[in-house]
Amino acid sequence: MSVISVENISKHFLIPQKKKGFLGSVSSLFSNQYETKVAVKDISFQINQGEMVGFIGPNGAGKSTTIKMLTGILVPTAGDVKVNGKVPYKNREENAANIGVVFGQRTQLWWDLPLLESFELLRYIYKIPETKYRTNLRFLTELLEVNSFITTPVRQLSLGQRMRADLLASLLHDPAILFLDEPTIGLDAIAKERIRELLVAINKEKNVTVLLTTHDMSDIEKTCNRMIIIDKGSKIYDGGINEIRANYGESRTLVMDFGHTPVIPQINAVTSIECEGLRYRIQFQKSKISASQLISLLSKDNELVDLTVQEPEIESIIKEIYNEPYKVSQVREKEAVR
Amino acid sequence: MERFSKHSAADYVSLYFKFVKMIMMSRMMYKWDTFLLSFSVLVRESVTVITLVLMLNKFSVIDGWNMSSLLFLYSFVFLSYSLSILMFTGLRDFEEAVHQGVFDGYLTKPLSPLFHVISKKSDVMATFGHGGLGIILFVYSFNKIGLDWSLKSILVVLWMLAGGILVQGAILLFCAAITFWTTKSNEIQNILFYQTRGFIAYPISIYPKVIKVILTMVIPLAFVNYYPASYMIKHETVWLLSPVVGLVAFALSYAVWRRGMLHYKSTGH
Ligand SMILES: Nc1ncnc2c1ncn2[C@@H]1O[C@H](COP(=O)(O)OP(=O)(O)O)[C@@H](O)[C@H]1O
Numbered sequence: 098m099s100v101i102s103v104e105n106i107s108k109h110f111l112i113p114q115k116k117k118g119f120l121g122s123v124s125s126l127f128s129n130q131y132e133t134k135v136a137v138k139d140i141s142f143q144i145n146q147g148e149m150v151g152f153i154g155p156n157g158a159g160k161s162t163t164i165k166m167l168t169g170i171l172v173p174t175a176g177d178v179k180v181n182g183k184v185p186y187k188n189r190e191e192n193a194a195n196i197g198v199v200f201g202q203r204t205q206l207w208w209d210l211p212l213l214e215s216f217e218l219l220r221y222i223y224k225i226p227e228t229k230y231r232t233n234l235r236f237l238t239e240l241l242e243v244n245s246f247i248t249t250p251v252r253q254l255s256l257g258q259r260m261r262a263d264l265l266a267s268l269l270h271d272p273a274i275l276f277l278d279e280p281t282i283g284l285d286a287i288a289k290e291r292i293r294e295l296l297v298a299i300n301k302e303k304n305v306t307v308l309l310t311t312h313d314m315s316d317i318e319k320t321c322n323r324m325i326i327i328d329k330g331s332k333i334y335d336g337g338i339n340e341i342r343a344n345y346g347e348s349r350t351l352v353m354d355f356g357h358t359p360v361i362p363q364i365n366a367v368t369s370i371e372c373e374g375l376r377y378r379i380q381f382q383k384s385k386i387s388a389s390q391l392i393s394l395l396s397k398d399n400e401l402v403d404l405t406v407q408e409p410e411i412e413s414i415i416k417e418i419y420n421e422p423y424k425v426s427q428v429r430e431k432e433a434v435r
Numbered sequence: 436m437e438r439f440s441k442h443s444a445a446d447y448v449s450l451y452f453k454f455v456k457m458i459m460m461s462r463m464m465y466k467w468d469t470f471l472l473s474f475s476v477l478v479r480e481s482v483t484v485i486t487l488v489l490m491l492n493k494f495s496v497i498d499g500w501n502m503s504s505l506l507f508l509y510s511f512v513f514l515s516y517s518l519s520i521l522m523f524t525g526l527r528d529f530e531e532a533v534h535q536g537v538f539d540g541y542l543t544k545p546l547s548p549l550f551h552v553i554s555k556k557s558d559v560m561a562t563f564g565h566g567g568l569g570i571i572l573f574v575y576s577f578n579k580i581g582l583d584w585s586l587k588s589i590l591v592v593l594w595m596l597a598g599g600i601l602v603q604g605a606i607l608l609f610c611a612a613i614t615f616w617t618t619k620s621n622e623i624q625n626i627l628f629y630q631t632r633g634f635i636a637y638p639i640s641i642y643p644k645v646i647k648v649i650l651t652m653v654i655p656l657a658f659v660n661y662y663p664a665s666y667m668i669k670h671e672t673v674w675l676l677s678p679v680v681g682l683v684a685f686a687l688s689y690a691v692w693r694r695g696m697l698h699y700k701s702t703g704h
């Protein structure tokens with residue numbers, strides 16, 4: 098059963114031509130000089146109960162705008178959105194009662210008060226019955242390991258702790274769907290990993306449908322089995338993560354350890370070379386040259402110690418889909434001089 | 436899935452006091468800060484009053500208002516602003532709430548967004564600062580004029596203050612609603628509210644007709660102090676209607692707010 102149904106939605110922002118000062122702002126109220134910014138262009142998808150879907154795309158792609166239309170913050174310019182069978186902006190409060198929303202860059206917690214106070218208030222905002230509140234709070238504080246700082250003022254929490262607390266706050270009322278906009282932004286590697294594990298656990302334990310946005314591919318690789326790629330407001334991919342490797346993964350990386358500084362000939366199929374001491378990471382296009390051909394070319398004049406061939410990073414596949422040409426790194430230029 | 440039934444009026448009242456409790460607890464974390472800031476607001480505002488007193492000769496009369504009735508007039512400005520800002524800080528700071536995305540968060544909660552905006556913030560320092568000065572001026576001028584501390588006059592004062600709070604809330608709400616169209620409203624608020632407030636330090640009878648009309652009909656700040664004080668000192672009974680004007684103004688601003696909500700475009704970050 099699909100809990101989120103999005104059909105051909107678009108969002109245009111009319112940006113009034115700015116004028117300075119009081120009279121300027123008054124006149125811009127009445128003027129009709131606008132610039133239209135298309136933030137989301139004709140996007141459609143369905144998400145089923147219990148799915149965990151990652152929305153990925155570069156900055157400004159339209160991820161947040163899409164989430165805002167799904168959560169009832171923004172009214173779509175065109176198209177239909179249904180969440181739990183309801184139109185979010187028309188049934189805003191009812192929709193809000195059935196979803197949890199976390200924006201990575203900001204918190205919904207009371208900055209100066211012990212964490213628990215924010216949870217207590219949410220109990221009344223969502224009208225959570227006492228027993229359900231107690232059970233959920235106990236379960237979630239344990240799962241998210243929030244107990245050790247539940248009486249600490251929010252401003253004293255680390256970013257990772259705060260994110261776990263915000264997650265907890267968004268789950269107290271047993272939402273059917275959890276929306277997360279950039280939940281790992283600004284976190285260090287360990288905290289990121291922790292949040293990813295927790296999202297998977299929440300999805301499993303509570304059968305919550307999760308829709309998250311990120312521009313960090315590892316978030317999606319570690320949590321979702323489906324991803325939707327958007328760029329410049331349009332959906333450019335919707336499907337599994339493994340399929341994408343097969344369909345788009347044009348490049349491979351050959352990692353070679355040499356015994357001494359190698360001499361590397363110009364090879365067209367090679368798109369980039371990076372080195373770290375005597376370890377060389379050579380990226381090549383598999384349709385133009387096979388790994389074994391490349392290895393024999395490179396080991397001819399050089400002493401080879403060890404090698405591995407790596408599958409493409411999803412990151413680079415996405416770049417491929419975005420149609421961004423590979424950047425030949427700085428390292429290669431230095432190599433060429435030497 | 437359970438159906439969510441919207442909060443009742445009683446729910447909102449009890450929620451309002453829960454928010455108030457949270458705000459007070461937050462402030463208690465900074466007791467000294469709160470005290471010092473309140474005190475400095477009081478000093479800052481006193482400067483304008485002292486300037487007025489020094490400018491005028493002790494025995495001078497402006498348009499029939501002597502020094503003590505002028506101070507009485509002024510005390511309403513401070514008292515009613517004190518209470519307005521206690522209740523409507525969220526409206527004053529609405530532009531910021533939109534820019535920081537805080538308002539987006541309110542929209543994802545099963546609550547009236549306007550209720551959330553209003554109950555989430557309270558500038559208690561301004562409340563104490565303006566309120567403290569207001570009380571001093573009020574008690575002093577009340578005695579000086581020789582008004583009678585009866586239950587009736589206290590009730591009349593409270594009634595008039597309610598009108599002043601509603602009028603100021605209405606103007607702040609109107610300016611906040613403008614944010615939905617322009618995404619910026621601080622300048623408009625500064626002019627329509629804070630600059631215009633400067634006029635009511637004096638009896639509005641001294642101004643040209645246009646300004647009197649504006650202060651009565653358009654930006655009805657005259658109902659904050661001039662009409663209430665006229666009633667109390669000069670017994671012009673009709674001005675007892677002040678809270679009604681406040682209610683009408685608030686209702687009109689609320690209509691603008693409702694229209695504006697349809698134009699809300701969040702922020703681009
Ligand atoms: N409220 C707004 N007003 C004007 N432009 C906006 C607004 N919100 C987003 N945009 C623009 O729409 C595009 C998509 O933004 P957004 O959805 O925030 O992207 P993402 O979250 O993928 O980084 C950007 O170009 C952004 O500048």
Ligand SMILES: [Mg+2]
Pocket residue numbers: 157160161162278279704
């Ligand atoms: Mg974003």
